[in-house]
Amino acid sequence: MSDADLLFKALADPGRRKLMDRLHAHDGQTLSELCQHLDMTRQGVTQHLAVLEAANLVVVQWRGREKLHFLNPVPLQEIYDRWIRKFERPRLKALRDLKRRLEDGGED
Amino acid sequence: MTATDRSHFVYVSFIRTTPAKLWQALTDPEFIRQYWFGMTIECGWTKGSPWKLVKPDGHTADIGELLEIDPPRRMVIRWHNEWKPELKAEGPSRCTVEVEPMGSAVKLTITHEIDRPESRLITAVSGGWPLVVSNLKSLLETGQVAVVER
Numbered sequence A: 001m002s003d004a005d006l007l008f009k010a011l012a013d014p015g016r017r018k019l020m021d022r023l024h025a026h027d028g029q030t031l032s033e034l035c036q037h038l039d040m041t042r043q044g045v046t047q048h049l050a051v052l053e054a055a056n057l058v059v060v061q062w063r064g065r066e067k068l069h070f071l072n073p074v075p076l077q078e079i080y081d082r083w084i085r086k087f088e089r090p091r092l093k094a095l096r097d098l099k100r101r102l103e104d105g106g107e108d
Numbered sequence B: 001m002t003a004t005d006r007s008h009f010v011y012v013s014f015i016r017t018t019p020a021k022l023w024q025a026l027t028d029p030e031f032i033r034q035y036w037f038g039m040t041i042e043c044g045w046t047k048g049s050p051w052k053l054v055k056p057d058g059h060t061a062d063i064g065e066l067l068e069i070d071p072p073r074r075m076v077i078r079w080h081n082e083w084k085p086e087l088k089a090e091g092p093s094r095c096t097v098e099v100e101p102m103g104s105a106v107k108l109t110i111t112h113e114i115d116r117p118e119s120r121l122i123t124a125v126s127g128g129w130p131l132v133v134s135n136l137k138s139l140l141e142t143g144q145v146a147v148v149e150r
Helices: A003-011 A014-025 A031-035 A042-054 A074-107 B019-027 B029-035 B120-142
Strands: A058-063 A066-071 B007-015 B040-043 B050-054 B060-070 B074-081 B093-102 B105-114
Touching: A003 A014, A003 A042, A003 A074, A014 A031, A014 A042, A014 A058, A014 A066, A031 A042, A031 A066, A042 A058, A058 B007, A066 B007, A074 B007, A074 B120, B007 B120, B019 B029, B019 B093, B019 B105, B019 B120, B029 B040, B029 B120, B050 B074, B093 B120, B105 B120
Parallel strands: none
Antiparallel strands: A058 A066, B007 B105, B040 B050, B050 B060, B060 B074, B074 B093, B093 B105
16 A cells, blocks of 8 residues: 555544544654543454554654654645645645735736 | 743644754754744754744844754754744743654654743743744645745
């Protein structure tokens, strides 16, 4: 499976997106911390974290004996560059041109 | 110290290149300019060297010191903001850059941390690092940056 496939597969699950939101709100959590306030079994959270890790959306770092999970925003930036920026650029340019025309017209 | 007494962000990218090429990309001022939106780094790249992130207009954005260097594997930078008073007041942060071969790719890990909770400096750099790392990956893999302007 390609990097992009792993990434979109990881994002295609509401439970995993919720885990990403939890990490965004508070980065560097342990598994136990992540399991609190979540309507998922510990085993479910572990499996979701493994998929997020494989997609490089979550990075694990050890602090002593604690395994901390961090959100890694770099792949999201890559999606943005590849799949969003490209498609929005012509529309942004059209808006910019419109603004310029209206402002120039206002000065006349 | 617990995780909540500090602000800590991690950025990881797997780049299809060699550790030597990635290290060169991280330390060559002209190459840095290509993926860092015209900004560059001035540093002697030996332990204890002053370190400086310079904006395209020549003004200094951040200053610091190279605390550790082990080419082409690891460097640690003492990173102190210089141009925004509220960020400068937070004192120095610490940025660790690690380069690790992983099969046909190289794993780049950037950890940026400061020993205070809710750091505005760490929040400020967290908006920039994903763009810079994504651009660096694109430049090394395709010869072109993904994003020209911020």
